[in-house]
Amino acid sequence: MSERFSEDEQALADANASFYAAFEHKSLAEMGDVWAAASPVSCIHPGWGLLVGRDAVLESWRQIFESTVSARCRLRRPRLFVAGDVGWVVLVEELALVHEPADHVHALVLATNTFLREGGRFRMVHHQAGPPPEAELSEPTDVPPPHTLH
């Protein structure tokens, strides 16, 4: 894939991949390395209220890892944006999670992952995940749906 990406985009793609690797590894150390340490951070898990600050975000991951037996994340159609020191990725997460006791969840989640360069690499400052609009589950289009709020 690297031949398709600029150096900045590759760095962003790598940071994004590290986030999902940390999730699949259920590694709080890796997750702590993904999230920015010198910037404010915020996180919206599906169904959760906004979490503010590194401590609250990492505590949420600790709870998630604790209640998850295994996690697999496939990424659909990641789209990368880099502007100076900020980068963001919009994608659909295809999640296969096993919770205890034997509670299997398959879910599609629309996410934006926003990163900021810190010490020369992209680190996550905001993660927003929620229900995907139908339009994100099919081919890209600029045609609005019949009923649109804004």
Add this chain to the structure above:
Amino acid sequence: MSERFSEDEQALADANASFYAAFEHKSLAEMGDVWAAASPVSCIHPGWGLLVGRDAVLESWRQIFESTVSARCRLRRPRLFVAGDVGWVVLVEELALVHEPADHVHALVLATNTFLREGGRFRMVHHQAGPPPEAELSEPTDVPPPHTLH
């Protein structure tokens, strides 16, 4: 409010307010001024697929303004984050929209508005709006809901 905000936060709050003013005014000129011109931009309206690029984003607003008789946006609990040249606001939009013919819509929408400093002021680079989790409609909490994806 200015006494509560740092200079950066006030600049971010002003940029965010300009976005909703442009929406309420149904002004494509104002909306064009809100969105960044020198950076990549992306936008997820509720129910739409991701829009990429300034032209696609402004065309979406043209279509929205065309189909909207009046729009009122009240902002619940905006939370501001500034890190260097990037700033983002997480809030719940309380929308009162009138579409033709006499189609009134009241909706609550969770949104993140991301801005990047361009020419000394914050301009929008990403807008993501979708269904708000229940937890965002009540008081803030760090307690996860009973069923959580991640």
